[in-house]
Amino acid sequence: MQRSSPAIAALCVSVFVVGTAEFLVAGLLPQIGSDLGVSVAVAGQAVTAYAIGTVIAGPLVAMLTVRLPRKGLMLTLMAVFAAGNAVSALAPGFPTLLAGRVLASTGHATLFALTLIVATTVAGPDRAGTAIAAVTSGLTVANLLGVPLGAALGQDLDWRFPFAVLTALALLCLALMAVTLPRVAAPPTSVAAEVAVLATRPVLMCVATTAVGFAGVGAVFTYVAPMLTQVSGFSPAAVSWLLLAYGVGSLLGNLVAGRLADRSAGATLRGVFACLTVLLALLPPAVLHRPAAAVAVLGLGLLATATVAPLQTLILRRAGAAPTLAVTVNVAAFMLAHAVGSVIGAGVVSTAGLRWTGLAGAALSLAGLLLSYLAVPRRSPRPPTTNSASPPTTSSTSPPTTSSTSPSATVRMLHDRRR
Template structure:
């Protein structure tokens, strides 16, 4: 297999392992709470601790390692991730579990940044969007398969077992990367250059687009299951099937968006957010009926995952010769948007607005569309004859 195909494939598997860890514990909270003698809500802070580690620690780790050779850094980050999950697997107290989650999270944003950039270095420049989509699809597969399988394993063999499996998988992924990833020296940029790039106008606009756009999708997705059970009337079996459908749509949408971004990045960015706005506005009117609700879940999966490769491609376009910190901060913006959307959705649900979340989300998607126009320069006018 050509290196241009093998390297993104191994990076995708590595991202799958990292992505599975982020949301795995959410499905194991009752077991964790009972074993460590804390409440379920307290156990849920293990999810928050990971998210905070990504948002705060990601840029700091990226800055600290900006001059480290890329291959060695990739292997080191996977080993750090494995160490954090090993701590979780043997945690005898809630405090130790939180420490393990934070340790694992420190590698998250930096590794994803490195994986995205490493994939673009082994393909032709006009294939960058496809490479980003292929690597990023590891998160879609993690949601589609990794988290459900991990939860099933945890219910059968104890909540610690999935974390032990993640340790093995992370070390195996590190071994595979050691074999296939070419040596890539760090870019000859200074920390000052990286910070200056992040503070550039267009990069900041892309980061803002990312945060607002992900807030739009998170507002609905966070409360998708309560809407489908409480409004549509689906049972547990149907809900599981619908989540699989959502994940499959996400995988297809991300890969398709990567290819489209290689052809026309501006059209793909704007088309994605315009389509999201229409779909989200229609969601409140589709969810009361089974057929339209199923279609809405599928389309949500396709369009929500399409945002990842197009926004990361947009960051790389504007970051120039110092893109590392910019990509890392944009990864953090995804998490900030998810947290903000969840908080907004929670407030609306508390006020009795479960069915109408889509309208608020559509407004956010339109806002992201408007912001994106400032991030993408107009095509230059043709020269006069």
């Protein structure tokens, strides 16, 4: 993957910048509210506006741009993202800030999806999981460093400054992608084909696995800081270090899962969900003891993002020659899962207390595990790795391969074009 390293690095940095924008506002709510004359609760709607914009606009943008060349589309979406952050930085009032957030979010899911598709194209079909993990590590680093640093800058200087920095970084990413990314023609597909692929049972099951299984992480992680202070008895400073360990664990878990997904995405996914279910089920007794709680937080970090690479790899393999809409919807499903998990966790906290969010998370992760068996039969064969230039063969028992039945057709076709 040496020749593809500059492109992969540019995509990783782009995901870092876009991922930082997603949660940046959460650390700036008091400053935004004070400056724009709204309450903290109202200021929090800037987070909601970005999430809603991503979930709704993502599939629409993916369908409207399905026949456009991939590189040009990515550069355009990054430019729109930069413009949205510039509007947010210069917003004279809260409605304008909301408009900037929505504008920045419109291309989020599609841009994220295209980074994964292009990454697997330049890396080759046999390194799809590794390429996806490398790119999505940018999102992990955003949560680990980008969001806290942005919040610190906003608190020390002005809440507008982080948005200005994001604008500059987005323009830098645009330049990096323009230089490093290969020209990738639009796939020979249509809106009808993209919708048809999304509606197939394997793809729908993968999306459902994402939406349900990842919600288990959201149900717990949203309330992990107060749980560690109020139940486990850690100091706020100690919790900060534990969250740092969680972030480092997430980065490592994502990279390891990517390599394992190259061997067997289905087995990797089931293994992660099984371990996650057990860990979350043991969380209520573990948080009563500080050493056990620390180990549980590190374990949660290792497993939380380890579902991303195998799930996205499976989506790409099952989407055939029309992957953009399916991958975009799956990206939106991750965001939806986090939001739904947070709501479920809030219900558990209000009725039973912080200690018991792990049980809700375990139930959701177990549901994700069961859905993964429907998405990927246990003995599902790994996609062939023969040279795609070889002539196809048919027989009376083996029907010709089509775009809907060739799991890695898109990645191979685009990779061969680049070659």
